[in-house]
Amino acid sequence: xxxxxxxxxxxxxxxxxxxxxxxxxxxxxxxxxxxxxxxxxxxxxxxxxxxxxxxxxxxxxxxxxxxxxxxxxxxxxxxxxxxxxxxxxxxxxxxxxxxxxxxxxxxxxxxxxxxxxxxxxxxxxxxxxxxxxxxxxxxxxxxxxxxxxxxxxxxxxxxxxxxxxxxxxxxxxxxxxxxxxxxxxxxxxxxxxxxxxxxxxxxxxxxxxxxxxxxxxxxxxxxxxxxxxxxxxxxxxxxxxxxxxxxxxxxxxxxxxxxxxxxxxxxxxxxxxxxxxxxxxxxxxxxxxxxxxxxxxxxxxxxxxxxxxxxxxxxxxxxxxxxxxxxxxxxxxxxxxxxxxxxxxxxxxxxxxxxxxxxxxxxxxxxxxxxxxxxxxxxxxxxxxxxxxxxxxxxxxxxxxxxxxxxxxxxxxxxxxxxxxxxxxxxxxxxxxxxxxxxxxxxxxxxxxxxxxxxxxxxxxxxxxxxxxxxxxxxxxxxxxxxxxxxxxxxxxxxxxxxxxxxxxxxxxxxxxxxxxxxxxxxxxxxxxxxxxxxxxxxxxxxxxxxxxxxxxxxxx
Amino acid sequence: xxxxxxxxxxxxxxxxxxxxxxxxxxxxxxxxxxxxxxxxxxxxxxxxxxxxxxxxxxxxxxxxxxxxxxxxxxxxxxxxxxxxxxxxxxxxxxxxxxxxxxxxxxxxxxxxxxxxxxxxxxxxxxxxxxxxxxxxxxxxxxxxxxxxxxxxxxxxxxxxxxxxxxxxxxxxxxxxxxxxxxxxxxxxxxxxxxxxxxxxxxxxxxxxxxxxx
Numbered sequence: 001x002x003x004x005x006x007x008x009x010x011x012x013x014x015x016x017x018x019x020x021x022x023x024x025x026x027x028x029x030x031x032x033x034x035x036x037x038x039x040x041x042x043x044x045x046x047x048x049x050x051x052x053x054x055x056x057x058x059x060x061x062x063x064x065x066x067x068x069x070x071x072x073x074x075x076x077x078x079x080x081x082x083x084x085x086x087x088x089x090x091x092x093x094x095x096x097x098x099x100x101x102x103x104x105x106x107x108x109x110x111x112x113x114x115x116x117x118x119x120x121x122x123x124x125x126x127x128x129x130x131x132x133x134x135x136x137x138x139x140x141x142x143x144x145x146x147x148x149x150x151x152x153x154x155x156x157x158x159x160x161x162x163x164x165x166x167x168x169x170x171x172x173x174x175x176x177x178x179x180x181x182x183x184x185x186x187x188x189x190x191x192x193x194x195x196x197x198x199x200x201x202x203x204x205x206x207x208x209x210x211x212x213x214x215x216x217x218x219x220x221x222x223x224x225x226x227x228x229x230x231x232x233x234x235x236x237x238x239x240x241x242x243x244x245x246x247x248x249x250x251x252x253x254x255x256x257x258x259x260x261x262x263x264x265x266x267x268x269x270x271x272x273x274x275x276x277x278x279x280x281x282x283x284x285x286x287x288x289x290x291x292x293x294x295x296x297x298x299x300x301x302x303x304x305x306x307x308x309x310x311x312x313x314x315x316x317x318x319x320x321x322x323x324x325x326x327x328x329x330x331x332x333x334x335x336x337x338x339x340x341x342x343x344x345x346x347x348x349x350x351x352x353x354x355x356x357x358x359x360x361x362x363x364x365x366x367x368x369x370x371x372x373x374x375x376x377x378x379x380x381x382x383x384x385x386x387x388x389x390x391x392x393x394x395x396x397x398x399x400x401x402x403x404x405x406x407x408x409x410x411x412x413x414x415x416x417x418x419x420x421x422x423x424x425x426x427x428x429x430x431x432x433x434x435x436x437x438x439x440x441x442x443x444x445x446x447x448x449x450x451x452x453x454x455x456x457x458x459x460x461x462x463x464x465x466x467x468x469x470x471x472x473x474x475x476x477x478x479x480x481x482x483x484x485x486x487x488x489x490x491x492x493x494x495x496x497x498x499x500x501x502x503x504x505x506x507x508x509x510x511x512x513x514x515x516x517x518x519x520x521x522x523x524x525x526x527x528x529x530x531x532x533x534x535x536x537x538x539x540x541x542x543x544x545x546x547x548x549x550x551x552x553x554x555x556x557x
Numbered sequence: 558x559x560x561x562x563x564x565x566x567x568x569x570x571x572x573x574x575x576x577x578x579x580x581x582x583x584x585x586x587x588x589x590x591x592x593x594x595x596x597x598x599x600x601x602x603x604x605x606x607x608x609x610x611x612x613x614x615x616x617x618x619x620x621x622x623x624x625x626x627x628x629x630x631x632x633x634x635x636x637x638x639x640x641x642x643x644x645x646x647x648x649x650x651x652x653x654x655x656x657x658x659x660x661x662x663x664x665x666x667x668x669x670x671x672x673x674x675x676x677x678x679x680x681x682x683x684x685x686x687x688x689x690x691x692x693x694x695x696x697x698x699x700x701x702x703x704x705x706x707x708x709x710x711x712x713x714x715x716x717x718x719x720x721x722x723x724x725x726x727x728x729x730x731x732x733x734x735x736x737x738x739x740x741x742x743x744x745x746x747x748x749x750x751x752x753x754x755x756x757x758x759x760x761x762x763x764x765x766x767x768x769x770x
């Protein structure tokens with residue numbers, strides 16, 4: 001996110017200004033050396049030790065608040081995870097690691113902001129201010145040295161490419177690492193996000209030491225681990241939701257592990273990486289509860305995961321109506337087979353565990369002069385237009401408009417041009433695309449997969465009817481996420497037509513994608529199902545390889 | 558693993574290898590010419606309704622197959638580019654809506670030969686979404702036109718055509734550049750993603766062979 005636009009329109013989902021402009025801050029170069037040396041001489045020891053104390057106290061507070069929510073699998077639970085799920089996790093983690101190497105530093109939406117948030121939290125123990133607009137000097141120097149402002153959104157400019165530029169960058173990094181400035185005055189669009197992901201990232205931040213780039217790489221690897229968790233939970237979700245054909249679990253799990261968008265985002269410092277993992281986990285927990293009933297453990301797990309999700313990123317709010325519906329359905333079912341009071345107690349446990357951190361978060365925000373619910377508060381204050389206009393807008397953001405409604409997207413087929421094309425390939429700061437023919441050809445394999453999935457659903461229609469409530473829960477979760485992104489985009493409309501129409505915001509539903517792919521493989525029938533599943537995985541692998549080649553060509557070609 | 562699945566795996570991987578090889582044997586688009594590289598960019602125009610902006614006195618190199626315009630938008634509209642010279646259309650092309658960036662490349666019918674003193678017109682319609690034209694300040698004789706109005710600068714335009722070198726021949730320089738601008742530097746960095754991708758492909762294949770049996 002840009003320095004100058006870090007605190008613009010409040011929104012639940014932040015993508016940064018896709019078309020924001022900044023100039024290379026040349027004036028910074030002329031003065032930073034002297035300033036940095038002077039600041040270093042004055043390095044306030046007392047301030048640093050105070051900072052360390054603050055950090056320790058904040059981490060203690062975070063750990064304490066998270067302790068009852070921590071979902072600590074025992075060794076026996078881990079042993080029950082199939083080997084195939086571990087391999088899916090390994091593939092996803094390695095893939096995100098690969099992406100973290102091929103993508104230049106900070107050339108991913110909002111990564112400078114997320115880094116700044118971690119820096120602030122790690123060095124001061126306090127949350128970043130939503131009012132300031134300048135990054136810490138250390139980060140600014142690094143961004144200028146990397147030619148970030150020239151490269152971002154301008155595919156005609158490559159990443160730095162000469163030894164002279166590298167030497168200059170090394171000097172700048174050394175100088176920047178010696179700056180005595182503590183924390184980061186701003187964290188741009190990330191400022192109002194909850195702190196859990198950033199708190200976790202303070203660990204690699206501290207461990208790495210060194211320069212900004214050392215810390216960034218280790219922080220990216222932490223995100224890559226979360227990609228592994230995502231793939232594992234997707235596998236486990238498919239196993240619970242579609243238990244009949246074990247081989248199909250591998251198809252869904254592996255395909256998701258190889259999804260380039262998952263690797264791209266999880267190869268960066270971005271809370272979406274944890275959001276994807278916790279979203280996949282909540283789908284798994286719900287599927288497990290639907291299959292085995294709402295035990296006390298299941299209720300606590302669902303509550304804890306919801307709490308973790310709400311502490312990770314505000315986008316998780318979109319999933320909560322579905323989660324609450326799921327808990328309600330499960331409670332009604334449990335009340336039929338066990339004492340009503342016990343069922344209600346489990347519901348209360350889940351809801352209590354889920355929302356207690358929100359109360360803590362609101363208190364922390366209130367005490368630090370932030371809006372109580374972060375960006376949610378801002379979004380609620382900036383609602384505009386009629387509710388029908390907003391619903392119409394949200395509908396059209398995803399689907400063709402209904403007859404008789406006002407056209408909010410004239411000349412734009414949003415389903416294809418924003419969402420499908422965005423999933424097929426839109427990397428870097430949304431400035432890296434495949435040649436046009438790729439987007440024309442891509443609907444063929446996608447359509448084939450959709451047809452096979454439809455066939456499998458049709459053949460399983462009797463089973464579907466008996467699981468209608470469970471499917472409704474997943475549908476409400478998906479619609480909740482889509483509605484949230486749509487509502488956030490509507491705040492900027494009509495000046496900006498579709499501010500948050502980025503495919504990555506749909507990745508909390510990766511578990512459903514994995515299930516759809518597993519179903520598609522099954523849809524090819526008993527004879528060809530495994531071959532179809534293999535081809536689906538190869539398709540995702542190919543998509544991933546060519547996406548990484550695209551990024552390499554864009555930045556280093 | 559069943560026989561069809563095994564065949565699908567081998568054929569799929571072979572096809573992927575062939576596709577990568579073919580891609581590497583092709584040349585990336587390169588900038589054949591630009592009408593100026595501004596030291597400090599200037600907002601030539603801004604519109605929320607749509608307009609036609611024409612840049613006169615352009616020289617288009619032979620082989621031009623895409624024209625990159627300095628237009629900025631969040632959700633860019635459909636853009637049509639028409640190049641005319643001496644009263645007749647030389648080439649044209651369209652880029653669909655939905656792009657997002659600070660530049661937009663519009664593919665055009667490749668030019669068999671260079672064209673001088675051409676006028677490049679970019680047309681689009683928007684509905685509230687703001688599109689900004691970037692360029693540099695210029696005297697009115699060289700400036701971009703919007704209808705009969707002369708703006709205060711020229712729109713930056715780049716002319717792209719397939720380069721002379723293949724991706725494969727550029728591999729050493731790409732490897733060297735990939736090793737810059739990061740925590741640990743060196744050309745050896747390129748081996749990491751290659752090794753990781755190999756491990757990923759091997760692990761996925763082995764898992765498919767085992768689980769889909």
